[in-house]
Amino acid sequence: AQSVAQPEDQVNVAEGNPLTVKCTYSVSGNPYLFWYVQYPNRGLQFLLKYITGDNLVKGSYGFEAEFNKSQTSFHLKKPSALVSDSALYFCAVRLLYGGSQGNLIFGKGTKLSVKP
Amino acid sequence: EAGVAQSPRYKIIEKRQSVAFWCNPISGHAxxxxxxxxxxxxxxxxxxxxNNGVVDDSQLPKDRFSAERLKGVDSTLKIQPAKLEDSAVYLCASxxxxxxxxxxYFGEGSWLTVV
Structure with missing residues (x-):
């Protein structure tokens, strides 16, 4: 079965420090991986995706993610965190086949808290 | 380009009542x-x-939930009768x-509280 795991419920970081939000996946075939962010009382906003090509993917708001096939990971990173980055972050994999072809399977989410 | 539109944003209902949520996807999204x-x-x-065909509804509690997309554009999700455990955010995406x-791409969500 295809799945996504986010091992940390919460990540705390000081403003200006680098941040990492972890994600590991289990899929059949080549993974199509996505990161979304959810601010309080808002829907999900697309940040970035990995389809193929360079292992380092750049996205919105200065975020990037590193795809590592051998470790089956797709960690979200930002060199310098902002207080406004505080939100809930979701990693997701898009299904290739089956009844839900094209659907996204989400991790449980990681709450990022950036303190001044 | 307009995003995914959803309404209402917030709804509070009593258990056993019904509720309907509406979604308008991004133009051209099938x-x-x-x-x-x-x-x-x-x-x-x-x-x-x-379009207007169902790809997967295996996780839809069909005894109380229904959804349609008659003309392949807008969609409506209905819950009748609602239960306390239906309290959630209902996200439409396209x-x-x-x-x-x-x-x-996701809409802002419809926040349902069942009391």
């Missing part, structure tokens, strides 16, 4: 999804449409098609 997000969890698919490389 695939439409309804997800349920319970507090503290990631979104889970309820139903997926490709994508160009089923191709995995295409991004799925």
């Amino acid at each position: 695939t439409l999804y309804w997800y349920q997000q319970i507090l503290g969890q990631g979104p889970k698919l309820l139903i997926q449409f490709q 994508s160009l098609d089923l191709e995995r490389g295409n991004t799925i």
Whole structure:
């Protein structure tokens, strides 16, 4: 079965420090991986995706993610965190086949808290 | 480009009442999804449409939930009768098609509280 795991419920970081939000996946075939962010009382906003090509993917708001096939990971990173980055972050994999072809399977989410 | 539109944003109903949520996807997007997000969890698919046909509704509680996308554009999700455990955010999303490389875009969500 295809799945996504986010091992940390919460990540705390000081403003200006680098941040990492972890994600590991289990899929059949080549993974199509996505990161979304959810601010309080808002829907999900697309940040970035990995389809193929360079292992380092750049996205919105200065975020990037590193795809590592051998470790089956797709960690979200930002060199310098902002207080406004505080939100809930979701990693997701898009299904290739089956009844839900094209659907996204989400991790449980990681709450990022950036303190001044 | 306009995003995915959803209404109402917030709804409070008593258990056993009914509620309906409306979604207008991004123009030209053939695939439409309804997800349920319970507090503290990631979104889970309820139903997926490709144009006006259902791709997957295996996770939809059909005894109380129904959804339609009659003309292949707008969609409505209905709950009747509602239960306390239906309290959640109902997210509508759309994508160009089923191709995995295409991004799925989400609306702001419809927040349901059942009391």
